[in-house]
Amino acid sequence: METGDETRFDRGDETPERLKGQLSRLVGMTAAQLRRVAGDALGAVGARKDHFVVLATLAEFGSASQAALSDRTRIYKSDLVAVLNDLADGGWVRRAPDPVDRRRNVVTLTDSGERRLAELDRVLADVNERVMAPLDHDERRQLFALLGRVNAHLDTPPGRPGHA
Amino acid sequence: METGDETRFDRGDETPERLKGQLSRLVGMTAAQLRRVAGDALGAVGARKDHFVVLATLAEFGSASQAALSDRTRIYKSDLVAVLNDLADGGWVRRAPDPVDRRRNVVTLTDSGERRLAELDRVLADVNERVMAPLDHDERRQLFALLGRVNAHLDTPPGRPGHA
DNA sequence: CTGTTGCGTTAGTGGTACTAACGATATACG
DNA sequence: CGTATATCGTTAGTACCACTAACGCAACAG
Numbered sequence: 001m002e003t004g005d006e007t008r009f010d011r012g013d014e015t016p017e018r019l020k021g022q023l024s025r026l027v028g029m030t031a032a033q034l035r036r037v038a039g040d041a042l043g044a045v046g047a048r049k050d051h052f053v054v055l056a057t058l059a060e061f062g063s064a065s066q067a068a069l070s071d072r073t074r075i076y077k078s079d080l081v082a083v084l085n086d087l088a089d090g091g092w093v094r095r096a097p098d099p100v101d102r103r104r105n106v107v108t109l110t111d112s113g114e115r116r117l118a119e120l121d122r123v124l125a126d127v128n129e130r131v132m133a134p135l136d137h138d139e140r141r142q143l144f145a146l147l148g149r150v151n152a153h154l155d156t157p158p159g160r161p162g163h164a
Numbered sequence: 165m166e167t168g169d170e171t172r173f174d175r176g177d178e179t180p181e182r183l184k185g186q187l188s189r190l191v192g193m194t195a196a197q198l199r200r201v202a203g204d205a206l207g208a209v210g211a212r213k214d215h216f217v218v219l220a221t222l223a224e225f226g227s228a229s230q231a232a233l234s235d236r237t238r239i240y241k242s243d244l245v246a247v248l249n250d251l252a253d254g255g256w257v258r259r260a261p262d263p264v265d266r267r268r269n270v271v272t273l274t275d276s277g278e279r280r281l282a283e284l285d286r287v288l289a290d291v292n293e294r295v296m297a298p299l300d301h302d303e304r305r306q307l308f309a310l311l312g313r314v315n316a317h318l319d320t321p322p323g324r325p326g327h328a
Numbered sequence: 329c330t331g332t333t334g335c336g337t338t339a340g341t342g343g344t345a346c347t348a349a350c351g352a353t354a355t356a357c358g
Numbered sequence: 359c360g361t362a363t364a365t366c367g368t369t370a371g372t373a374c375c376a377c378t379a380a381c382g383c384a385a386c387a388g
Contacts, residue, residue, distance in 0.1 A: 018220040018285055023292055024198040024213075026311050029238075031195030032345070033318040034188045039374085048374090049188075056183050067335060074193075076377065081337060103335040103384045128187055134317045139310055140187075146299065146307040147190050153298045154197040196376075203343085212343090231366060240346065245368060267353045267366040335384080340377105347372075354365075 023150075034131060041127050047120055050075055050083045055092065055117040058109040065104040092116045198295060205291050211284055214239055214247045219256065219281040222273040229268040256280045 019025060035049075042048055053073045058064065061072060066084065070077040084107060087093040092113035098104035109117075132140050183189060199213075206212055217237045222228065225236060230248065234241040248271060251257040256277035262268035273281075296304050 018281075018288075019217065019224070021292065022288055023295055023308070024202040024288070025217075026308065026315065027191065027195045027198050030311055030315045030318070031191045033315070034191050035374090036345085037318070038188045050375095053183070053189075060183070065335080077336070078338080078378085079376080101335085101385070105336070124186055124188070131187060131314060131318065134313045135310065142306060143310040143314075144187070144190065146303055146310070147194055149298045150295060150307075151190065151194045151197070154194070154201070154295065199343090200376085214344095229366075230368095241367070242347085242369080243345080265354070265366085269367070330388085331386100332388100333384105333386080336382095338379100338381080340379085342375105342377085344375080345373085348370085350367105350369080352366085352368105354363100356361100356363080358359100358361085 037131065038124060038127050041123050042120065045119065045123060047116075047123075048083070048086070050079070051087060051092075052117070052120040052124060054080070054083055054087060055109065055113060055120065058093065058107065059114065059117055063106050063108040065098065065106060067104070069107060087113070090116065201295065202288060202291050205287050206284065209283065209287060211280075211287075212247075212250075214243070215251060215256075216281070216284040216288060218244075218247055218251060219273065219277060219284065222257065222271065223278065223281055227270050227272040229262065230271060231268070233271060251277070254280065 038049060042052065050073075053075065054069060057069060057072050064072070066077060066080055069075070070080050073080075075083065084093065084095055088095050090112075092110055094108045094110055095105045096108070098106045132143075135143065202213060206216065214237070217239065218233060221233060221236050228236070230241060230244055233239070234244050237244075239247065248257065248259055252259050254276075256274055258272045258274055259269045260272070262270045296307075299307065
């Protein structure tokens with residue numbers, strides 16, 4: 001092989017200049033690849049990631065209105081409609097008008113919804129395992145902790161200094 | 165109920181169930197916020213992130229064809245067209261046919277392109293600083309290293325064990 | 329009854345990742 | 359030479375994701 005070919009990343013002594021120093025780029029690239037891997041895995045069983053998010057939220061917090069689901073999942077209420085349509089079509093959730101406030105729909109996880117959640121959970125756990133393969137247990141914990149802190153910090157830009 | 169409203173994340177002793185264990189979700193949320201912050205900052209000076217990526221690549225590796233740029237930046241050649249149009253409109257790059265192979269364009273950084281790069285570099289360094297504010301120097305290094313390893317691992321899914 | 333607010337829905341925007349095809353040029357082979 | 363094939367830049371289009379705007383409806387406060 002000629003030398004000039006595989007320069008890619010390891011320039012070694014030369015300062016990596018601008019590109020590598022940007023956390024946004026590194027996180028962005030990682031996220032894109034993660035999204036792809038997870039999306040493919042979910043797509044293989046006819047699901048999307050928001051399906052998992054909604055099912056998991058229903059399982060953890062119980063039945064809820066769409067507005068509450070939107071708050072808890074960070075899925076915009078406008079996008080939630082299609083997700084719930086999918087889930088209702090699959091029989092994984094029921095969407096019924098709330099008798100006490102007829103503006104609301106009460107979304108409820110069905111039995112087959114719980115099974116669906118377990119299935120998607122397995123799929124994603126598998127993806128997670130593949131993705132984090134190069135890291136040992138401690139390193140995984142560190143990565144989660146560091147990302148979690150950055151994430152929490154980005155979540156509260158103004159005001160809200162602590163939980164006062 | 166006691167706390168009622170602000171249950172959000174800190175359930176504490178209860179296992180975080182499914183949602184928090186997914187690296188894809190944590191990385192995805194962080195990436196989304198980063199993209200937003202960086203995108204806003206760049207947008208404030210009329211740029212996009214790919215502008216920075218291309219300018220930085222030209223500065224580091226020198227003039228190149230669009231195909232070479234596409235390889236180095238991971239920007240699809242189809243998307244690169246618009247980016248280079250923007251950059252050429254701003255006078256930051258020149259795009260001239262290659263005399264030795266007239267299929268190619270040679271893309272060259274101009275002087276004002278170097279200045280533009282410095283400007284965007286400042287903007288992004290600022291973003292980077294804001295984003296990583298909660299982490300000290302060592303933690304930043306750790307985060308980069310861990311993400312870098314995951315990222316590198318995702319980059320080489322099949323075969324290619326080493327540079328054999 | 330009237331204005332306001334919250335709810336679910338529809339529609340649309342803009343950015344990002346990705347594929348397909350095409351005209352033009354370059355290269356390889358017979 | 360000629361013809362097949364590959365590469366280059368470009369156009370167009372797909373799909374997903376994050377996000378906004380507006381609308382009809384129900385609830386509620388006055």
